[in-house]
Amino acid sequence: xxxxxxLTVAWALLLAFSVFVYVVLDGFDLGIGILYPFFREKSDRxxxxxxxxxxxxxxxxxxxxxxxxxxxxxxxAYAVIMPAVYPAIIAMLLALIFRGVAFxxxxxxxxxxxxxxxxxxxxxxxxxxxxxxxIILGAFLQGIEVEGRAYAGGWWDWLTPFxxxxxxxxxxxxAFLGACWLNMKLEGEIQHRVRVMxxxxxxxxxxxxxxxxxxxxxxxxxYAARWFGWPQIALxxxxxxxxxxxxxxxxxxxxxxxRDRLPFILGLVLFALCFLGLGIxxxxxxxxxxxxxxxxxxxxxxxxxxxxxxxxxxxxILAYTGYAYWVFRGKLDPEKGxx
Amino acid sequence: MDTFLGFDAxxxxxxxxxxxxxxxFIFPAVSIGLAxxxxxLNALYLWTKNEAYLRLFKYWLKIFAIxxxxxxxxxxxxxxxxxxxxxxxxDIAGPVIGPLMAYEVLTAFFLEAGxxxxxxxxxxxxxxxxxxxxxxxxAVGTAISATWILSVNSWMQTPQGFSIxxxxxxLPEDWWAIIFNPSxxxxxxxxxxxxxxxxxxxxxxxxxxxLLRGQRENPGVRxxxxxxxxxxxxxxxxxxxxxDMHGINTLKHQPAKVMAMEGHFESHEHxxxxxxxxxxxxxxxxxxxxxxxxxxxxxxxxxxxxxxxAGLDTIPRDEQPPVAIVFWSFRVMVGLGFxxxxxxxxxxxxxxxxxxxxxxxxxxxxxxxxxSGLVAVIAGWITTEVGRQPYVVYGxxxxxxxxxxxxxSAVGTSLIAFVVIYFVIFGAGVAYILKLMHHAPALGERGxxxxxxxxxxxxxxxxxxxxxxxxxIAPETS
Numbered sequence: 060x061x062x063x064x065x066l067t068v069a070w071a072l073l074l075a076f077s078v079f080v081y082v083v084l085d086g087f088d089l090g091i092g093i094l095y096p097f098f099r100e101k102s103d104r105x106x107x108x109x110x111x112x113x114x115x116x117x118x119x120x121x122x123x124x125x126x127x128x129x130x131x132x133x134x135x136a137y138a139v140i141m142p143a144v145y146p147a148i149i150a151m152l153l154a155l156i157f158r159g160v161a162f163x164x165x166x167x168x169x170x171x172x173x174x175x176x177x178x179x180x181x182x183x184x185x186x187x188x189x190x191x192x193x194i195i196l197g198a199f200l201q202g203i204e205v206e207g208r209a210y211a212g213g214w215w216d217w218l219t220p221f222x223x224x225x226x227x228x229x230x231x232x233x234a235f236l237g238a239c240w241l242n243m244k245l246e247g248e249i250q251h252r253v254r255v256m257x258x259x260x261x262x263x264x265x266x267x268x269x270x271x272x273x274x275x276x277x278x279x280x281x282y283a284a285r286w287f288g289w290p291q292i293a294l295x296x297x298x299x300x301x302x303x304x305x306x307x308x309x310x311x312x313x314x315x316x317x318r319d320r321l322p323f324i325l326g327l328v329l330f331a332l333c334f335l336g337l338g339i340x341x342x343x344x345x346x347x348x349x350x351x352x353x354x355x356x357x358x359x360x361x362x363x364x365x366x367x368x369x370x371x372x373x374x375x376i377l378a379y380t381g382y383a384y385w386v387f388r389g390k391l392d393p394e395k396g397x398x
Numbered sequence: 399m400d401t402f403l404g405f406d407a408x409x410x411x412x413x414x415x416x417x418x419x420x421x422x423f424i425f426p427a428v429s430i431g432l433a434x435x436x437x438x439l440n441a442l443y444l445w446t447k448n449e450a451y452l453r454l455f456k457y458w459l460k461i462f463a464i465x466x467x468x469x470x471x472x473x474x475x476x477x478x479x480x481x482x483x484x485x486x487x488x489d490i491a492g493p494v495i496g497p498l499m500a501y502e503v504l505t506a507f508f509l510e511a512g513x514x515x516x517x518x519x520x521x522x523x524x525x526x527x528x529x530x531x532x533x534x535x536x537a538v539g540t541a542i543s544a545t546w547i548l549s550v551n552s553w554m555q556t557p558q559g560f561s562i563x564x565x566x567x568x569l570p571e572d573w574w575a576i577i578f579n580p581s582x583x584x585x586x587x588x589x590x591x592x593x594x595x596x597x598x599x600x601x602x603x604x605x606x607x608x609l610l611r612g613q614r615e616n617p618g619v620r621x622x623x624x625x626x627x628x629x630x631x632x633x634x635x636x637x638x639x640x641x642d643m644h645g646i647n648t649l650k651h652q653p654a655k656v657m658a659m660e661g662h663f664e665s666h667e668h669x670x671x672x673x674x675x676x677x678x679x680x681x682x683x684x685x686x687x688x689x690x691x692x693x694x695x696x697x698x699x700x701x702x703x704x705x706x707x708a709g710l711d712t713i714p715r716d717e718q719p720p721v722a723i724v725f726w727s728f729r730v731m732v733g734l735g736f737x738x739x740x741x742x743x744x745x746x747x748x749x750x751x752x753x754x755x756x757x758x759x760x761x762x763x764x765x766x767x768x769x770s771g772l773v774a775v776i777a778g779w780i781t782t783e784v785g786r787q788p789y790v791v792y793g794x795x796x797x798x799x800x801x802x803x804x805x806x807s808a809v810g811t812s813l814i815a816f817v818v819i820y821f822v823i824f825g826a827g828v829a830y831i832l833k834l835m836h837h838a839p840a841l842g843e844r845g846x847x848x849x850x851x852x853x854x855x856x857x858x859x860x861x862x863x864x865x866x867x868x869x870x871i872a873p874e875t876s
Contacts, residue, residue, distance in 0.1 A: 112515070112519065113514075113515025113516070113518070113519045113520070114515055116466075116467070116470055116511040116514055116515070117508065117511035117512050117514075117515070119470065119474060119511075120503065120507045120508050120511045122474060123473070123474055123477045123503050123507055124500070124503045124504070124507075124508075126474075126477040126478050126481070127477050127496070127499050127500050127502070127503045128500055128503075130477075130480060130481060130488060130492055130496045130499065130500075131492065131493075131496025131497045131499060131500040132496070132500075134488055134489050134492025134493060134496055134567070135489055135492075137480075137481045137485075137488055137489075137492065138481060138485035138486065138488045138489035138492070138802075139485070140481070141478065141480075141481030141482045141485055141488075141802070142481070142482065142485050142802040142803060142804055145482055145802075145804060145808060145812070146808070146812070148478055148482055149482065149812045149815065149816075152474060152475045152478060153815060153816070153819050155471055155474055156471040156472065156474075156475070156819065156823055157819075157823065159467055159470060159471035160464075160467055160468060160471060160823055160826075160827060162467060163463055163464045163467045163827075163830075164464070164826060164827065164830060166846070167464070167830040167833065167834070168830075169833075208489055208565070209485065209486070209489075209803050210485070210802075210803060211803075214804065214805065214808045357492060357493040357496065357497075358493050358563070358567070358569050358570065360493075360569065360570050360571075361492075361493040361494070361496065361497050361570055364497050364570070364573055365496075365497040365500050365501070368500075368501055368504055368505075369500075369504060372504040372505060372508075373504070376504065376508040376512070379508075379509075379512045379513070380508070380512050382512075383512050383513070383515050383516060386515075386516055386520055386523050386524055387515065387519070387520075387523070
């Protein structure tokens, strides 16, 4: 059917979009947890957490849409990927539980010790969730063994130096986004410290991007040909060049004394370009080297039924999510917080 | 066979799903009810400007925030449990149930999450009108969410509207038939009502606790207890009626489940007894030490004393659900339902005699029954899910053929991790909720982000604190 092909592509793009929205939104919000160890004062930690308290829950909903959408639109890919990265997924889910409840429990804990414990849960949960997400990405890129309609590898196949490299890169990348967010939301002395931290994590992020980009072509013949073969190179070459350009602009903005929003916005652009790079590596596969999106697609009837709703609902969701962000816009008053 | 601590991978996967979903279910059951309760409180406050409603709103909002967070994080787990432990089921049934779950995310989760921040933190930022709107959106979101997920669950109980493709996948044929499958309206009504009733008893239990502790003159305590007891008196009988309708629907579509619920191993030609007690022995296919009331089961299920009822002797052994679990969990649910009705009637009597706030035995009963809804909800859930066995999609896909190609040790290890972490995390959450409940709602009740305990010296200046409580006392000035 003609429209079934279009729908599959549309769904792949829509899912890629929701994963991207998840990465940038929960990216900065997990990043705040990753930055927590560098701020020991309780008042600093309070205001850092308050800067995302009204929105973290909505941010994580994009992860549910990513998982649920994959299940619905590409059930075969969902059924293969989940068992393949089983321990990493379970670790991510448990980590998200720890950090999610810390948002509420931290304010209810009455003793210094239990407050410290929930701070530790927030840090550990954020770091583990980010690490697991990077590892899942790495495991996905390096390929998953498939037989028939099921995962056929062992339950530790996902753990390789490459997947760990991806994991660490995501951790520092999220920390960078978190620092940029805080730079936008805070003021005074703490903002100054955050800005210094943003510079350090910016360097680490660039190192991570370069390392993952250099390692990817060596994973399999397919990747090298996609990036360096002629004539694709005419289309792929601008991506690293753009990343370089954005990186320079970012560096300048991080040293500018009054540009508070610009580093965060450029950080989002940087992530978007990396995401585009991943797209070039993967498209149009649902499982690298094994299953295309068309092979993994749900029947056209399933995709169409959802698509009608998604096309109406996603813009509405973006509108009210944007509204929620707008309500809580601007610098935080450290004396007040929200209550 | 590959086992872990004596269990095979399928059993472990079932234990893991059952454990994570039962734990998760507790929180939405409360937050569905609390979201509506909060919307009602806020509306009543805006309408009457009575301070007691604002006090209660802020009081329950703190409890709601914790419950909601626990529901969200345990819910993220659920959206991945299908793939991690039930990948074959996901692949086969995904085209049918996946879209319904995607609609749940799109229509409900985003709505709740998007407006939750404004509901909790935004009263001063957006003004009373938009804040009320946010409260309503959160309440509506929880109900929409329940609707979709119960449609999915009902479809697994009474599947229709699909065909089977060449690759073994289920292909949707008629979305209307899939969504509005035969058991869906009954299950939805029964479950949503259960959520409201559960919340009513929690609120009533907290109110009773403070009445017993000498807070009889606190208008917040009086209002919450009175509202909860109205709910108990009106909704408990309604729920028993809905449960009966749901049971009759189940008899029509899943007779083996009803046989297990009733403990009917043998068929009855001339009216079946209602067994109150007994020990099901599935090996021997009999109910030992049975105590029953003759013909009552036929009267309840068929509305005829002498109607014949078939028993499990008409069902092949390998298609019978585990009878003992279903039999007992059903009795726990029904027993609690009638106890709730008892409390509701007791409260009507006390109210009629103008002793609602003085009847100590009513308060004690309401306190003891505080968590009863949670137990009943889980018992009901176990009844319907275990009663569906040995199928995951009733009559179509067996549970034993639906799990992931994972070793027992992988599933077992992760199960242990879930159990340990859930008890630590959610145990702490329940402790914090109980701590919040232990304090009576006070004049100038604080918001969500103000910390408990006496350590409130830094960061808050007493002047502003005075102003804030002043605003609470005289709300018409705000």
